[in-house]
Amino acid sequence: MKTRERTIYFYDTRVQAKTRSDGIxxxxxxxxxxxxxxxxxxxxxxxxxxxxxAETELFQIQDFHFNPAxxxxxxxxxxxxxxxxxxxxxxxxxxxxxxxxxxxxxGIDVSAHVxxxxxxxxxxxxxxxxxxxxxxxAKLIEWLLGKLMGLAGGDVRNKSFFEFRHPSGEAxxxxxxxxxxxxxxxxxxxxxxxxVRGNLQSVELISKEPSSIDxxxxxxxxxxxxxxxxxxxxxxxxxxxxSAVRTVTKSTHERYDSVRVRFKDANDTQREELFAANDLxxxxxxxxxxxxxxxxxxxxxxxNRTIMTAMRELCDE
Numbered sequence: 001m002k003t004r005e006r007t008i009y010f011y012d013t014r015v016q017a018k019t020r021s022d023g024i025x026x027x028x029x030x031x032x033x034x035x036x037x038x039x040x041x042x043x044x045x046x047x048x049x050x051x052x053x054a055e056t057e058l059f060q061i062q063d064f065h066f067n068p069a070x071x072x073x074x075x076x077x078x079x080x081x082x083x084x085x086x087x088x089x090x091x092x093x094x095x096x097x098x099x100x101x102x103x104x105x106x107g108i109d110v111s112a113h114v115x116x117x118x119x120x121x122x123x124x125x126x127x128x129x130x131x132x133x134x135x136x137x138a139k140l141i142e143w144l145l146g147k148l149m150g151l152a153g154g155d156v157r158n159k160s161f162f163e164f165r166h167p168s169g170e171a172x173x174x175x176x177x178x179x180x181x182x183x184x185x186x187x188x189x190x191x192x193x194x195x196v197r198g199n200l201q202s203v204e205l206i207s208k209e210p211s212s213i214d215x216x217x218x219x220x221x222x223x224x225x226x227x228x229x230x231x232x233x234x235x236x237x238x239x240x241x242x243s244a245v246r247t248v249t250k251s252t253h254e255r256y257d258s259v260r261v262r263f264k265d266a267n268d269t270q271r272e273e274l275f276a277a278n279d280l281x282x283x284x285x286x287x288x289x290x291x292x293x294x295x296x297x298x299x300x301x302x303x304n305r306t307i308m309t310a311m312r313e314l315c316d317e
Contacts, residue, residue: 010186021175033071040066080107112136138183188286192238
């Protein structure tokens with residue numbers, strides 16, 4: 001994570017109600033504004049805000065801000081990972097290195113800023129913005145929102161949001177619901193448009209699966225790269241590039257980890273985009289790279305107003 005740069009990913013998140021009651025195919029569902037209001041009333045910076053999903057990973061809501069008028073929710077989520085190796089630093093003047101000294105019970109802690117703004121078009125949707133690079137993913141946000149709503153449902157004061165009158169009309173008969181969330185990429189045509197207007201140079205499929213050179217060698221192959229190029233000077237769309245990558249991956253036994261697309265845009269500026277090979281749909285997700293004039297630490301204990309203000313401005317575009 002660069003000190004003066006953050007990449008923001010955009011998602012659309014939707015709340016769905018689920019019930020086990022027989023005969024109810026479309027259970028009543030509260031709005032996203034109500035969801036975020038209920039979550040904001042939890043002890044997010046205390047007993048309700050820390051979650052351990054695996055033995056080595058801890059997620060903690062370090063800070064939050066809620067606007068009751070707009071129901072916009074801002075979160076600072078810290079992700080600590082014990083599985084990450086001890087960082088090593090190099091002195092640029094004398095070329096010496098030193099270890100940070102991470103202990104076995106410690107995890108490297110990185111912060112993610114999250115902004116959730118309810119949609120004005122669909123009461124059950126919200127726009128979700130997440131800073132990239134901390135391990136806080138859209139899938140984690142899905143899980144986290146569901147977990148928090150489960151905690152909200154345990155408060156008797158919220159009973160009316162989780163129990164509804166049965167459609168049979170029978171006196172005193174109610175059914176209960178649980179809430180689940182789905183995050184999908186907020187689509188963007190920007191990258192595809194840039195490819196069409198620019199000049200595609202290469203598409204590299206990268207495999208990081210190590211392999212030996214021979215039995216007696218002191219070296220091993222750390223990375224393999226397969227380079228594919230367009231057969232003509234035509235300007236392929238992003239969809240065409242992804243289709244070509246999928247064709248290659250299906251026709252070979254090689255397992256690829258990532259895909260790098262190199263091209264020059266319409267302004268003749270050299271650019272490259274890197275995607276996970278197993279999540280090519282992420283190529284269509286809108287993302288913006290923000291640059292700042294001051295250094296920003298990777299781990300924080302309060303919502304950084306510089307970062308959050310820039311994220312809110314992106315929402316307004």
